[in-house]
Amino acid sequence: MTETLIITDPDRDRYHTFGYISWWQQETVRSATILVVGAGALGNEVLKNLALMGIGNLLIADFDTIEDSNLSRSVLFRAADRGRRKVDAAAERVKELNPDVNVKTWHGDINFEMGLGVFRHVDAIIGCLDNREARLSINRFSWAINKPWVDGAIQELMGIARVFWPGQGACYECTLTDLDYQIIGLRYSCPLLARDNILQGKVPTTPTSASIVAAFQTQEALKLIHGMEVQPGKAIMINGLTNDIYTTEYPIKEHCMSHSRLEPIVELPQVTSAATTLNELLSIARKDLGDEAALQFDGELVVAMNCPSCGEETAVFQRMARLYENEAACPTCGTKRDMTLTHHITGDEDFLDRTLAQIDTPPLSIIRAHNGQERVYYEITGDKETFLRFE
Ligand SMILES: [Zn+2]
Ligand SMILES: [Zn+2]
Numbered sequence: 001m002t003e004t005l006i007i008t009d010p011d012r013d014r015y016h017t018f019g020y021i022s023w024w025q026q027e028t029v030r031s032a033t034i035l036v037v038g039a040g041a042l043g044n045e046v047l048k049n050l051a052l053m054g055i056g057n058l059l060i061a062d063f064d065t066i067e068d069s070n071l072s073r074s075v076l077f078r079a080a081d082r083g084r085r086k087v088d089a090a091a092e093r094v095k096e097l098n099p100d101v102n103v104k105t106w107h108g109d110i111n112f113e114m115g116l117g118v119f120r121h122v123d124a125i126i127g128c129l130d131n132r133e134a135r136l137s138i139n140r141f142s143w144a145i146n147k148p149w150v151d152g153a154i155q156e157l158m159g160i161a162r163v164f165w166p167g168q169g170a171c172y173e174c175t176l177t178d179l180d181y182q183i184i185g186l187r188y189s190c191p192l193l194a195r196d197n198i199l200q201g202k203v204p205t206t207p208t209s210a211s212i213v214a215a216f217q218t219q220e221a222l223k224l225i226h227g228m229e230v231q232p233g234k235a236i237m238i239n240g241l242t243n244d245i246y247t248t249e250y251p252i253k254e255h256c257m258s259h260s261r262l263e264p265i266v267e268l269p270q271v272t273s274a275a276t277t278l279n280e281l282l283s284i285a286r287k288d289l290g291d292e293a294a295l296q297f298d299g300e301l302v303v304a305m306n307c308p309s310c311g312e313e314t315a316v317f318q319r320m321a322r323l324y325e326n327e328a329a330c331p332t333c334g335t336k337r338d339m340t341l342t343h344h345i346t347g348d349e350d351f352l353d354r355t356l357a358q359i360d361t362p363p364l365s366i367i368r369a370h371n372g373q374e375r376v377y378y379e380i381t382g383d384k385e386t387f388l389r390f391e
Contacts, residue, residue, distance in 0.1 A: 014098070015054055023226060026054065030100070032225040033057040033388070035119065037110050037138060038128035039086040040064070041073035041205060042152045045214030046128050046221075047090055048075050051097040053222065057390040058094060059122060061106040061114065062086045073207045102390030111137040112299070112321040115273075115364035116145060117379040120265070121388055124221040125149035128214070130203050132176070132184050136258075139164060139172035144262045145366075148224060148232065152217045154209040157240030161216035162233075163224070166261065169233020170250035173258035212238055262366060262377040272382035273361050278345055279352040281378065285369035288376055295345040296368045301359055302339050303351070309335035317351070318360045356380060363387040 006026070010016040018024045032055050036046055039062035050058060066074075066081045066089060076093035077086075087105035094103055108114060111134060119125060119141050127138050127149055135151060142149045148165035151172060164171045176184075216236050223230050234249045266288075271281065278295070285293040300320040306313045307330040314331075316323075320341065330337050342349070356365070363383035369376050 014100075018053070023228065025226060028226055029054050029222075030056045032123045033059065033121070033390075034221060034225070035059045035061065035122040035125045036128060037061045037125065037134070038130070039076075039090045040070065040128060040130060041207070041210035042128035042154065042214050042217070043086075044074040044076045044090065045211045046126055046152075046218050047094050048097065049214065049218035050221075051094045051101050053218075054098060054100055056100075057102045057104070057388075058091075059104050059106060059118070059388070059390075060087045060090050060094075061108070061110055062090075063107060063109050073205065073210050075207075104388065104390045109322070110134055112319065113362055115362040115380065115383065115387070116141055116262075116366040117364035117381065117384070118387065119147055120145045120379070121364070121384055122147075124224045126217055126221050127151045128217070129153075132180055135172050136176070136184060140258050140260075142166060143171060143258045143260060145265070146261055148230070150217045150220045150224070152213045154205045154213050155203050156205060157209055159209050159213035159216075159238040159240070160235050161213050161220065161238075162235040163220050163230045165230070165232035166259075169231075170252045171233070171256060171258050174233075174253040174256045175250045209238075209240060212240070262368075265366060265377045265379055267379050267381040269381045269384075271356075271378070271380050272386075273356040273363050273365065273380050274383075274386075275355060276380070276382070277353050277355050278349070278359065281356065281367065281369075282345060282347055282352065284378065285376065289369060289371040289374055293369050293371045294347070296370060297343045297345075298368075300341040300343050303342055304340040305330075305337040306340065307333060307335055307337045309333050317354065317358060322360065 006019045008016050008019055015026050018026055034050060034055055036043055036058060039060055064086050066077050066084050066086055068082060070077055071079060076090045081089040085107050087107050091103040091105045094101055127135055129135050138149055143166045146166050148163055151162050151164060153160045220230055234247050236247055238245050282295055285295060302316045302318050302320050302323060304313055304315050310330060310333045312330060312332050328336050364380055364387050366377050366379045369378060
């Protein structure tokens, strides 16, 4: 890392002051891509900070819309934004704050709907979340593709900011207790198709807690993109009631479920979810792993739904995790339908001419192929150019 002091004209360069910071590399900041997951109280503050610093590319991910109760803690939102997607309002205000910043918005459920490869192609991941489930998802993704992430949590005047780095210190899941798993488990209590039941954690907090914790998160991300030292597996604990700030190190859990890496990941720059068929991907796998190679999905793919009552059969081709409970009801007679599921593509299927997108594969997904002994993880890298396009 070079440490050149570049002093510019304060009247013409908005980053002039940063030039006096010995380690600050505006070019590094300008060329960085940061994924911010969650555009709520923490996300607003983090995005504001990243915009002011001139981060080159921001990928803003959130599934929510704005309501009036967000306005007390969200510097980027206005009363007129009610009902808008949080990502859209946040992106607009980020551009107002700093037109140099390129933004891409993504509206969806981070647990199931973002391709794992997206996480590989950003320089830092900042979680601005209010629930354990999404933190656990990001933590597992981070381990799977071996990239650090910065977590933040706030409640009343308390806050935590922490960096988790696969293989270096404890991870988020290492910190979870039995009670945490019970709370996460509520989400899955009605096993399938139960997304309607999610209760979003409405955690009482203040704009001050959000700005304090988000400031620490942003600083940690800034260190990450500069390749500076961070303290993975340690938390910065902030108690705003007593003004205590201290760090604490989490113990590593020996049999932590998150400690699993996808290896090897093979990039397929010529493969896209929109144009490549299952058959074509299977051919690639068979070239690499032999004629017995099969593709395997993490979750179940709902191929069809069949009504036991009126006999109606409908092709579905959606991943089960993305379906809502009410979609199981037969549109003709209302009976709960049976599902034809698969998570294994062996070459005998009658839908091999479907593209990856047509079987509900998100852009930049990573798909496992195996032949019984060896495994390869294929990244649909051809999506990178279209998906990771910042404006
Ligand atoms: Zn762990
Ligand atoms: Zn029916």
